[in-house]
Amino acid sequence: MSSNAARAYRADDDFLSPATANYPNHPRFQQARTAVSEPRWRSDVLGTLESLLRMPAGWNSYGSKPMSWDAAMFGMILLNSLMKTDTPPPSVVPTAGGGLQLEWHLNKVDLEIHVTGPYEGDFWWHDHLTGEEVSGEIKSADLQALVKPMNRVGRSA
Amino acid sequence: MPNRPLDLPDYDRPPVNEVVLGVQFGSLAALKTPHIGFLWKRWRDRYPVVSEQPPLEPAFETFPSVVGEPGILFESLIGVPFPRVWFESEDGSDLCQIQKDRLIHNWRKRENAYPHYEYVRGLLVDDLRNFGEFAQEEGLGELVFNQAEVSYINTIDLPDGRSPHAALDEVLSTWRQFSLEGEIEDTTFRARYRFKRDEVPYARLHVAVTPAVRRADGKHIIKLEMTFRGKPENDSQDAALALLDVGRGVIVRSFDKMTSPEMHQVWGRKQ
Numbered sequence: 001m002s003s004n005a006a007r008a009y010r011a012d013d014d015f016l017s018p019a020t021a022n023y024p025n026h027p028r029f030q031q032a033r034t035a036v037s038e039p040r041w042r043s044d045v046l047g048t049l050e051s052l053l054r055m056p057a058g059w060n061s062y063g064s065k066p067m068s069w070d071a072a073m074f075g076m077i078l079l080n081s082l083m084k085t086d087t088p089p090p091s092v093v094p095t096a097g098g099g100l101q102l103e104w105h106l107n108k109v110d111l112e113i114h115v116t117g118p119y120e121g122d123f124w125w126h127d128h129l130t131g132e133e134v135s136g137e138i139k140s141a142d143l144q145a146l147v148k149p150m151n152r153v154g155r156s157a
Numbered sequence: 158m159p160n161r162p163l164d165l166p167d168y169d170r171p172p173v174n175e176v177v178l179g180v181q182f183g184s185l186a187a188l189k190t191p192h193i194g195f196l197w198k199r200w201r202d203r204y205p206v207v208s209e210q211p212p213l214e215p216a217f218e219t220f221p222s223v224v225g226e227p228g229i230l231f232e233s234l235i236g237v238p239f240p241r242v243w244f245e246s247e248d249g250s251d252l253c254q255i256q257k258d259r260l261i262h263n264w265r266k267r268e269n270a271y272p273h274y275e276y277v278r279g280l281l282v283d284d285l286r287n288f289g290e291f292a293q294e295e296g297l298g299e300l301v302f303n304q305a306e307v308s309y310i311n312t313i314d315l316p317d318g319r320s321p322h323a324a325l326d327e328v329l330s331t332w333r334q335f336s337l338e339g340e341i342e343d344t345t346f347r348a349r350y351r352f353k354r355d356e357v358p359y360a361r362l363h364v365a366v367t368p369a370v371r372r373a374d375g376k377h378i379i380k381l382e383m384t385f386r387g388k389p390e391n392d393s394q395d396a397a398l399a400l401l402d403v404g405r406g407v408i409v410r411s412f413d414k415m416t417s418p419e420m421h422q423v424w425g426r427k428q
Binding site for chain 2: 070073074080081082118119140141142143147
């Protein structure tokens, strides 16, 4: 949840909160605090996205679009909602339409999440142990259908 | 502009200190810092004061989401961050904030009485129309809305001047059942409520109560912040505004439910 954003956009600085008075509400301070407390997967994925966002149109020689900023950003939002601290980071692959694919192929599970924009995309996963195979669309704020496969890739069966 | 719903509780002197109406849209990749100069040229009469702030992180409600998970400093960490620009009215009560993927209108209490939601919404609509026209003329692209949010920040003090930090039960009727042994010193709490549309979660109400000290007079107060944020039904401006209207109703009714009848009297509850 992004309550920190909600606090930040307020315009006034007219109040001191005794319980938090020792923690200045300065962006650089927040950034530093986030940097030391954030899980490893975030810096890994952000590093990859930074490179992918620099790729020009036609990066695959077949008229591909450059990666969309909004798709990359929502990919991070989605991971932030679903990843646990010990979930292995995904492979991040650009797609020709300007989206990105987040992929895990481990623990006898294949999981692919294709993000094309905010609340837009689709997914597919296959559990090789049980034979279960599920695909679906991402078209709302409800990401519940991804919880089970995300938990599965995060642990050995 | 929609009229105030008749069934909504209303007060003569509500303790509102700030109201924030914001929309988030697909990032305007072509928007560059020099454009802001052209925009200010149009807005200078309305907003004579301009300043720069760090950009806000993207804010999306998703289900599930982890409580307390830090947001993602996406804009700050990738590429050159585009600032959030504040355009303020002369007296500082009206503020329009713009960055590549957001437009926010704040009403802030100064000497003026709270003009109510419909007035602030009207100003947001004006800002959106002006900015949308500007974006079109400059070839920056269309605004494709993906999130909307409304926040009320209330600052509450007791009429007799006592500190409300140790008297939360006098302010919040919902707090009375938590009276325990010992003498309460202060209280902080947060709660989140989810909202569904056709059985699919789409929005959250965030409620936070914190003790605070007002810088201006050193007086102890309670800050009651309520934010309703969610995904509009589609990517149009009308849908984003409709979500704000829903959120405003949720917040006002929730505020009325949470707070005590005694404080309602102090604030001049009308209906």
